[in-house]
Amino acid sequence: xxxxxxxxxxxxxxTWLILRRRKKGSYIIFPENYRxxxxxxxxxxxxxxDAEKKRFENxxxxxxxxxxxxAVNTEIDDLDKLLVASSAIIPVFNFDWHYYNLRDVLxxxxxxxxxxxxxxxxERDTLGMVGTGPMQRMxxxxxQALREGFANEISKHxxxxxxxxxxxxxxxxxxxxxxxxxxxxxxxxxxxKYMSEEIEKIKQGASDINVYxxxxxxxxxxxxxxxxxxxxxxxxxxxxxxxxxxxxxxxKQPAHKA
Ligand SMILES: [Zn+2]
Numbered sequence: 001x002x003x004x005x006x007x008x009x010x011x012x013x014x015t016w017l018i019l020r021r022r023k024k025g026s027y028i029i030f031p032e033n034y035r036x037x038x039x040x041x042x043x044x045x046x047x048x049x050d051a052e053k054k055r056f057e058n059x060x061x062x063x064x065x066x067x068x069x070x071a072v073n074t075e076i077d078d079l080d081k082l083l084v085a086s087s088a089i090i091p092v093f094n095f096d097w098h099y100y101n102l103r104d105v106l107x108x109x110x111x112x113x114x115x116x117x118x119x120x121x122x123e124r125d126t127l128g129m130v131g132t133g134p135m136q137r138m139x140x141x142x143x144q145a146l147r148e149g150f151a152n153e154i155s156k157h158x159x160x161x162x163x164x165x166x167x168x169x170x171x172x173x174x175x176x177x178x179x180x181x182x183x184x185x186x187x188x189x190x191x192x193k194y195m196s197e198e199i200e201k202i203k204q205g206a207s208d209i210n211v212y213x214x215x216x217x218x219x220x221x222x223x224x225x226x227x228x229x230x231x232x233x234x235x236x237x238x239x240x241x242x243x244x245x246x247x248x249x250x251x252k253q254p255a256h257k258a
Pocket of ligand 1: 162166218219222
């Protein structure tokens, strides 16, 4: 009888706690080792203040809750998952974004042969790829390239960010270098103009943007974004107009020194 009374008293409390937890949804625990890994390997995260770091962590957990990451003929650990999530969150950190066009990320050890995926995309050295057709909502990344993208404090190359920028570009239905969902319509024409001018410079060997960017507007947008996020000061200095357009695309406030 005594046990039953305790049960009657305790049950509502437990139920209330469970419901409260569900309702608030802010009890997601960010594993302590994740924080250490981000601090060690992701310079973008390291440079954030405490409140921004918390926001980044929440975005990472949200991303990992709806995207599955699979290892193919290799092994992956927490760091690889965090680097995929960081590649996804860095470009969209300043605004709400859910990657509806992504469900699975496959991680290969090194480069992979894109022909075996029967996709039309011709990605550089197949270090990364966004699927089309039957591979819709799938991304493939080389583990080696993923890690190399985050190996240096300042870097113009980041395969993970490159592929996620393709997904942003693709969100309006066309992977064409014009992210219509992100760029206010009034800036579309200047953006196209700056892109084509810079592509011309790349072709003439007069630009420090990766030559792969000259293959199409979509690739230009992706490689310029790698540079924009990985070496912003250098990018701003060398490409002020492009930089200011990309600040608009990625809703970034002009940098201010603390
Ligand atoms: Zn690409």
